[in-house]
Amino acid sequence: MGRAEWIQNRISLRSPLDGRRHADARDRPSARPDEPVRRCVFGDRDTGGFSPTRPPVRSPISYALLGPVTGYGLPPASAPGPNVVALRVDPSREDLGSEGYQLAVEPDRIAAVAATSTGLRWAAQTLRQLLPVEVFAAEQQNGVKWDVPCVDIVDVPRFRWRGIMLDVARWFLPLDQLHRFVDLAALHKLNVLHLHLTDDQGWRWESRRYPRLTEVGAWRRESMVGHYDEQKFDGVRHGGFYTQDELRSLVAYVRARSRHHGGAGD
The missing domain is CATH 3.30.379.10 (Chitobiase/beta-hexosaminidase domain 2-like)
Structure with a gap:
């Protein structure tokens, strides 16, 4: 024992x-x-x-x-x-x-x-x-x-992997909102966080070797409003990205609340 x-x-x-x-x-x-x-x-x-x-x-x-x-x-x-x-x-x-x-x-x-x-x-x-x-x-x-x-x-959980995905590529969220999201996921005993970090609508993680990925790729002139067929836009510039240090701190935040963590840029 x-x-x-x-x-x-x-x-x-x-x-x-x-x-x-x-x-x-x-x-x-x-x-x-x-x-x-x-x-x-x-x-x-x-x-x-x-x-x-x-x-x-x-x-x-x-x-x-x-x-x-x-x-x-x-x-x-x-x-x-x-x-x-x-x-x-x-x-x-x-x-x-x-x-x-x-x-x-x-x-x-x-x-x-x-x-x-x-x-x-x-x-x-x-x-x-x-x-x-x-x-x-x-x-x-x-x-x-x-x-x-x-x-x-x-x-006792039935499933070892109980994940949730957040798409920050299409809509950027500041780090404090990610912390809140993690808190709510942990409350419901979800133990894997999947971040969708890159897509044609935004590049959300810092690349020190290729800085223009965030200088250009992290921002868009405006966002679509309503259905795609309507082709309406809000005229508001949108974007942002997470530094490597911010992503490390997020991983530590997740680990403190769950045994597992996850991330993706697919």
Whole structure:
């Protein structure tokens, strides 16, 4: 059995009851509509605070996805148990494969286990999906009851390659919009990004040997509006390209959110 690596984060948790349907992914078909749902509620923000000048070591997965918007510091916990969100890498869980995970939410604790850190990333994304919709905001949200239904989820992907393509050759998008696109793809557990970087309507990556590929090829005088048969154009110059450093940074951004990455200029 391989050594199990623990990443824990302590926050205050409470467990009220409400009247919504049981959200256990495996029990849902047989759940009774009148059965109250056990829920796990993140506690007061003060209980999870940390000093911004000397933040403690904490899980980058849970903090990046949950910390900023909730305002919780998610400081390290000494051991898994009550009032702890525990993310565990256990290589012996071969049944989960390279990207699967098990997520268990109880009234006083949250625990996720995976055979790899990639599986934990997907578990953290599922935890986000179980939280109120405000968790997807770009800034810290105050006055939100951060509650999670008690669930026991085992999620193993059927397909190793779950890709999505973005055609930036025909319509250039700035780097920050690509980051947003990657974030949304990761939320839906897509793990391969395919960028269509070159076509007759635009050359989108920097070639230091042939600079005119971007000086000329990255720009067009105007863009078509409507159907091709109508032959209407907007009269607005359009274009742009990504430097090699920007593409390297994008690859790193993708890798931090998924085990795989991809790119193409076909």
